[in-house]
Amino acid sequence: MSTAGIHDAIDLKIQSLADGVYYDAPFLKQYASNSNAIGKRRAYGNSDRLPADLKSQKVPPEFSVGPFAIAVNYSARGQVRLVCEGNRYLAVTEEGGEYEVSFTETPRFYNASMSNGQPVQHYATVYGRSTLGFFTPGVCYYFAAGTECHFCSLKDTRKTLKKDISHFIKPQDVREAIERIAELDPGTFNKVMLNGGNLKNHDNGFLNHIRIVEEIRETCDRLGLTIHLITMPPVTTCLIDEAKGLIDKIVFDPEIYDEALMHLICQGKAEDFGRAGYERSFLRAIDALGVGKVHAGLIAGFESIDSLSRGFEYYGAMGVIPAVNIFHPDPGTTLENLVRPTQDFIRAALEELTKVYHRVPGATPFLPNSGRNAIDTEAYEAAKYEKRTTEVV
Ligand code: SF4
Structure with a gap:
């Protein structure tokens, strides 16, 4: 060994x-x-x-x-x-x-309750060892509209889960859960991730996340936790300014750089935003939060490596760091029989992503050390290693 x-x-x-x-x-x-x-x-x-x-x-x-x-x-x-x-x-x-x-070990909070008698784990889930995930809402409007992303297994999974994880979480519940977890599992987590499906009204969906962050910011500061938000952008772009000073890292997920493929695989997102809508949102987020804090979620495995690396360059030039997950065909989804990307493809994607970490000063992954389906921490560490070894030579 x-x-x-x-x-x-x-x-x-x-x-x-x-x-x-x-x-x-x-x-x-x-x-x-x-x-x-x-x-x-x-x-x-x-x-x-x-x-x-x-x-x-x-x-x-x-x-x-x-x-x-x-x-x-x-x-x-x-x-x-x-x-x-x-x-x-x-x-x-x-x-x-x-x-x-x-x-990863089972944390003590998985066996504890909130003051309302509900299990803490109805609200919070461990993700990637050191991240506390809160997933709200647990539903996505695109399934009702028939325009869901074809790789997404949220609907089927949540049907199976039934009451194991709450669909909608109130800001006070998130705060109480974080405080409870800090008492029970001190030092185990260093990040809070807020994530969810989508409401029909993207402004309301975005503002719901902001209300949660307002409620937990002070608690997270006191406990040394950073806040990472995965969300749809609001349609009213200026609402992004509300994230200023509240959020450590934000990601909007266009998923695919190639616009025709985006329409084919993520119809709802393509129709509501498309590349131009996402670009407006990214530029506003960079203005509000600064370079290094804004990420573009992409899935590697649908488009060619050339297209993906053009996407990396396009976002990198804006100061937006790609957050790259590797496609996995989930059972029950439209793409359940699509082949996974090969090792060579992932290796090439990682090499291209490493270039972004060299290019954008101060770039760090969206979820350092936690992105279990992502290649971000790997590209970041590879860039650091390359920099060190070049300096030594
Ligand atoms: S927007 Fe998100 S939750 Fe909705 S279908 Fe797409 S990936 Fe799933």
Whole structure:
């Protein structure tokens, strides 16, 4: 077994995201019986293609190697295999590489209640080891309109989850949950992520997030937590100014740079905003929050590498840092049978993204060390490594 260096760890992530991750019944039995190991909650969607015999148990959402959180999207064809050896967990690659990995632990707040008697975990979910995720609203208007993003499994997943995670969360509930979590799990989390589906009225959807941030900003400052918002832009662009001084990082998700493909895959977003609408929003957000705080969410795996890297350049030139997730075909979605991007494709995307971190001064990932389906922290660390080694030479 080797200790993963930065390039090994990045390669392990590339392999895990390209082909999914495999584990067998004996591994899962061991994992499920480990009460410290966290179970996947699917607040955001369902990325596993589990066979029937593995469905009823607790499954891992992610593992970590060095600074990187890596999503466990189960696939029977996954080339990275999770195994348990004594009291250690290993990720084994097809070429025979073996790396010791760690799993995120179940926090104490998963067994605690709020003052209204509801479980704290109805409101908050652990994401990527060090992030507290609040997902509101848990519904998206685009499904009702028939214009949803074709890769999104929010609707089906939330139907299955029923009451496990709240659909709509009030600002005071978010504050109380954060305070409770800080008492129960001090020092475990360093970021709060607000995220959600969409309302028909994008101004109201955006302002709902702002109201939450207003309520929690002071608490987060006191507890050393940064605030990261994933949202649709408001239609009334000047409302973005309300984020000034409140939010550490914001991301709007055009998902795809190629406009024709955006129309095909994300019809609602293309019709409501399109590239021009997103551009207006990004420019306003840069004015309000500054360079380094605004990100463009893109999914790698639909458009060509040329198109994706043109997108990186376009956003980078505005001072907007791409936040890049790797496509995974979720069961039950229109694109459930689309092939995943290859390892070579992800490697090329990561190389292009690394150039943005070299180009934009002070650029950092949207969710440092937590983006388990993203290649942001990896590109950031690769850029830092390249800079260090060039300086030494
Ligand atoms: S905007 Fe698209 S990705 Fe986001 S919740 Fe709606 S359908 Fe899903």
